Amino acid sequence: MHNPQLNKHGELQHLLTIDGLPRDIITAILDTAAPFTEVAEREVKKLPLLRGKSIFNLFFENSTRTRTTFEIAAKRLSADVVNLNVSTSSTAKGESLLDTVDNLCAMQADMFVVRHAASGAPFLIAQHLLATGRDHIHVVNAGDGRHAHPTQGLLDMYTIRHYKRDFTNLTVAIVGDVLHSRVARSQISALTTLGVPEVRVIGPKTLLPTEVERMGVRVFHDIREGLKGVDVVMMLRLQNERMNGALLPTPQEYYKVWGLTAEKLALAKPDAIVMHPGPMNRGVEIDSSVADGTQAVILPQVTFGIAVRMAVMSMLAGQQGSNKQ
Amino acid sequence: MQKLDAEALFQTLVEQMRPHVTPDTALVGIHTGGVWLAERLHQALGLKQPPGSIDVSFYRDDFGSKGLHPQPKRTEIPFDVEAAHVIIVDDVLYTGRTTRAAINELFDFGRPAQVDLAVLVDRGSRELPIAARYCALTLPQPLPASQSLQLETNAAGMLTLRLIDA
Known part of the structure; x- marks a missing residue:
């Protein structure tokens, strides 16, 4: 089947989803990110790779952290970054x-970074660009x-690596x-x-998708059972804001059963790392003593995230679209 | 073309450089051949500063046409560039574009007092106003574009030069 993220040479043209991405492309992104981590330690925290390129951060849904890390990544690559908080602009006036x-293409955009509440919105944009002969964007x-x-x-994979x-001897719990x-x-x-x-998903029945096993994971409805002997805990x-209706009792009760405390973490391997994509709800899904503890790698995740986004943007910008060779 | 003896050329280069370096002179090798060369020069010249290494992938001027080079290496400058005497080391000098990229990258770490270039072989065909201050061999005729000259090293660090027909 044609993968809409890849051009006809099998190179990454867009990054829409990890699902279906070949292993060698994922590995290439992680390998490319490694040298970018060192840029932050330089006198001049900038590389000239994307000089003269315009990157539009199109955020139809609020997210300060993700937008900021994309913005920093683009700026460290010397791109010009335009942030559009679309939820408060044209779409509010009814623009599709x-x-x-199309309007932003007319402003000579080279790349769109898209956050949208509707699943598939970035795919729709990529399809539209291909259909209108603008797949160099x-x-x-x-x-x-x-x-x-x-x-x-x-960036989570970069952090684990x-x-x-080595990934091939790990037990990872989500x-x-x-x-x-x-994110999951x-x-x-x-x-x-x-x-x-071994990938485990641990959660109450009401918060796990039906037939999640078909994604190749082991399901646990008891957190103590699920955390036993794991190498990585991904909270x-x-x-x-995405809950409507009564899927849960109260945050306090959730914390009691599902919150990651030092006592529950002790069931994992002694050298297990604890990850969280942020923003954290302390005292709900994670206890402060764990979030600030020695096994937490939550802040390194943020730092690595910039390098990984630099790698993705520079790999994409190096592809010229399927119309050119 | 005559057979190139990389070890003999290396000795020539060492003798050219010796009168002009002090223990504080810093070497920066360009990946990959230049890094091996810089390590050998560092030993032979008895320099104090650990040698640095540069991968110019992020500074190349052909990014727009060729994209990102696969598997870029880490650039590591383990000394303070500010006010330092730096010698950029590469195995083969060709168009000069790699040297240009390396100079640009070096300046993002600080303002060196002086920058020189040392190479084992100058194969001609320069496209930029760049010349090596230290050069063990300048080929009498520029090498055809279809050929490439590659430095290789073995486990003991011995250097060899190989001519490759593309």
Whole structure:
């Protein structure tokens, strides 16, 4: 099947989802990110790679952290960055998604970084660019609905590789609200593609998608059982804003059963790392003593995220579209 | 073309450089051949500063047409560039574009007092106003574009030069 993210040479043209991305491309992104981590230590924290390129951060849904890390990544590559908080602008006046895109193309955009509440919005934009012969413009999915958040999944893989080196002997647990989490979907795809032998999802039945086993994971409804002997604990945020209706009792009760405390973490391997995509709800899904503890790698995740986004943007910008050779 | 003896050329280069370096002179090798060369020069010249290494992938001027080079290496400058005497080391000098990229990258780490260029072989065909201050061999005739000259090293660090027909 044709993968809409790849050009006819099999190179990455857009980054829309990790699902279906070949292992060698994921590995190439992680390898490319490594030298970018060193740029932050220089006198001049900038590389000239994307000089003269215009990158539009199109955020139809608020996200300060993701937008900021994309902005820093683009600026460290010397690109010109325009931030559009679309939820408060033209779309509020009734403009359609593709009209917004067409207008920005007319302003000579080279890349769109798209965050949208609707699953598939970045894919729609990529299809539209291809159909209108403008596939030299690249699309990066910065989170779409419940579907995918590929750069978060990739930075998580970078973090795991940094601390654990090899994926093929790991047991990784993903804990919490998998149902509403695009991050969890991207993590599961990436982990299985990279050859992690055991991926566990741990959560209450109401917050796990039905038939989640079909993604190749082991399901646990008891956090103590699920955390036993794991190398990596990936916490998810309780998506308060995505909950309608009574899927949960109260945050206090959730914390009691599902919150990661030092006592529960002690069931994992002694050298297990704790990850969280942020923003954290302390005292809900994670206890402060764990979030600030020695096993937490939550702040390094943020730093690595910039390097991974630099790698993705520079790999995409180096592709010239399928119309040229 | 005559057979190139990389070890003999290396000795020539050492003798050219010796009168002009002090223990504080810093070497920066360009990946990959230049890094091996810089390590050998560092030993032979008895320099104090650990040698640095540069991968110019992020500074190349052909990014727009060729894209990002696969598997870029880490640039590591383990000394303070500010006010330092730096010698950029590369195995083969060709168009001069790699040297240009390396100079640009070096300046993002600080303002050196002086920058020189040392190479084992100058193969001609320069496209930029760049010349090596230290050069063990300048080929009498520029090498055809279809050929490439590659430095290789073995486990013991011994250098050899190989001519490759593309």
